[in-house]
Amino acid sequence: MLVLLSFAAAVAMSLAASWLLVSRLERLGERAGFSEAWLGLVAALAADMPEITSAVTALARDQASVGAGVVIGSDVFNLAALLGLAAVLAGRIGFHRRVVLLAGIPGIWAAAVCLLTVAAIMPPAAGLALAAAVLVPGTIVLGMAPARMGRLRLPAGWRRWLIAAVHEEEDELSAAIRPRPGTWPDAIIAAAALVAVVGASMFMEVAATAAGHRYAVADIVTGGLVLAVVTSLPNAVAAVYLAMRGRAAAVLSTALNSNTINVVAGLLVPASLTGLDARDGQDMLVAAWYAGLTVLALAFAFRDRGLGRVPGGLIIAGYLAFVTTLLISTGQRAVRPAVAVAPAAVVAAAAIVLAAWPFPAQASVLPGWTTRRVWTASVALCAVIAACDTASGPHLILIGVLVTGPCCALLTARWALTAAVSCAAVALGVALGVPDRIFATATQYALLAAVAAAGLAATTGAAVLQRRRPVPRPGS
Numbered sequence: 385m386l387v388l389l390s391f392a393a394a395v396a397m398s399l400a401a402s403w404l405l406v407s408r409l410e411r412l413g414e415r416a417g418f419s420e421a422w423l424g425l426v427a428a429l430a431a432d433m434p435e436i437t438s439a440v441t442a443l444a445r446d447q448a449s450v451g452a453g454v455v456i457g458s459d460v461f462n463l464a465a466l467l468g469l470a471a472v473l474a475g476r477i478g479f480h481r482r483v484v485l486l487a488g489i490p491g492i493w494a495a496a497v498c499l500l501t502v503a504a505i506m507p508p509a510a511g512l513a514l515a516a517a518v519l520v521p522g523t524i525v526l527g528m529a530p531a532r533m534g535r536l537r538l539p540a541g542w543r544r545w546l547i548a549a550v551h552e553e554e555d556e557l558s559a560a561i562r563p564r565p566g567t568w569p570d571a572i573i574a575a576a577a578l579v580a581v582v583g584a585s586m587f588m589e590v591a592a593t594a595a596g597h598r599y600a601v602a603d604i605v606t607g608g609l610v611l612a613v614v615t616s617l618p619n620a621v622a623a624v625y626l627a628m629r630g631r632a633a634a635v636l637s638t639a640l641n642s643n644t645i646n647v648v649a650g651l652l653v654p655a656s657l658t659g660l661d662a663r664d665g666q667d668m669l670v671a672a673w674y675a676g677l678t679v680l681a682l683a684f685a686f687r688d689r690g691l692g693r694v695p696g697g698l699i700i701a702g703y704l705a706f707v708t709t710l711l712i713s714t715g716q717r718a719v720r721p722a723v724a725v726a727p728a729a730v731v732a733a734a735a736i737v738l739a740a741w742p743f744p745a746q747a748s749v750l751p752g753w754t755t756r757r758v759w760t761a762s763v764a765l766c767a768v769i770a771a772c773d774t775a776s777g778p779h780l781i782l783i784g785v786l787v788t789g790p791c792c793a794l795l796t797a798r799w800a801l802t803a804a805v806s807c808a809a810v811a812l813g814v815a816l817g818v819p820d821r822i823f824a825t826a827t828q829y830a831l832l833a834a835v836a837a838a839g840l841a842a843t844t845g846a847a848v849l850q851r852r853r854p855v856p857r858p859g860s
Contacts, residue, residue, distance in 0.1 A: 394588035401580035406430040408574035411566030428641040435615040437585035439650035453607025455650040459643040464703035465620035466639035470627035471696030478690035482549035488682040491640035495675040502671040508655035604666040673706040676730035683734040728814035735807035762792035783831040787838035799847035806839025
């Protein structure tokens, strides 16, 4: 009982100090002349201090499952609480598609890097380098003035799109988080709050782990559910408040920035220093759910230019399914393939959501074929390959042949349609590892990497064709 009381006290102190830290750092950032986007990043970093500190403490104490669980579990909870719950309570939160892409592409990139790192496909240092390759330039650009952004060595259309996307996001962030300039007392209070957050969060992780061991709770549950939820509550309350005020872009930015910062600062940086050797199937299951729900939420947001009550409810249902699968795997003391393929089904659902986005019957690259007809053929091709692979079992492994789906979709000259087929192909490749009896093996990872690389190349090619090629109507 004493351990539980100590944990509760540490949680209260950590969350209260983090709120104080957020407000003072925002004021200091305003004093330094930060842009609205940078102020949002500072606020997200300060609000994430409890989970980051808890994760770093766990990794330093060789509690890899707790450390990875609290970071990635917080990200899964953020998607449900910051986006799903906010949409359900507000009725609808609307986004511009440019804002969804501006925040979503780095968010998906961070989720993919997290999954590859936890699955031991790449070392943590390589994952950190890949994350920095996208996030550092993006952070620098967000801090630029529009005039300086207009001088970037990019195509004119890309510069206009980037300026418009940043401007749309900062319009809402300015009203949502613009504080008064800070003073020296604010700096002193921020320093004291930082010390309090770090100390309380370290004690919170130690107390939670001790209580988990005493009551025979698995480490992944302690980190991925208990610590993940309690450390993310301030972000959830803030997101609901912003959503009720109609600040949709601020909600999306808070959710995705928080998740990205968690992955980089709470997992990749400390794991690059201490290692992440104690990886198991449950850690990979949590990371897979994080990636799958990220894709699903952004697919809904892009298609509908926002999130309504039904998509928000589906995101919450996805989180509940994640909790269920994690508890089942903990009870079975292993991650069975039938449970592990569930995140792949979420990615497949996201691909279907994107594909259901209405698109006109325009001419494709293939003479005499419309985009709808070519896209339907590419989806059917993936389905036929999956059916043949399932029927043949381990005697014939056709996962690699799924690359023909994205290659066929490339002929639509539509990047969104090609990306949808690519996501579906990767999800099918994950599921086919079960009948092929190669699930979670080096062979399946190599085949999935080939399918993902082909999908990325095809999507990039489709984007180039869509930009450069005039698309006449059929029969014109």
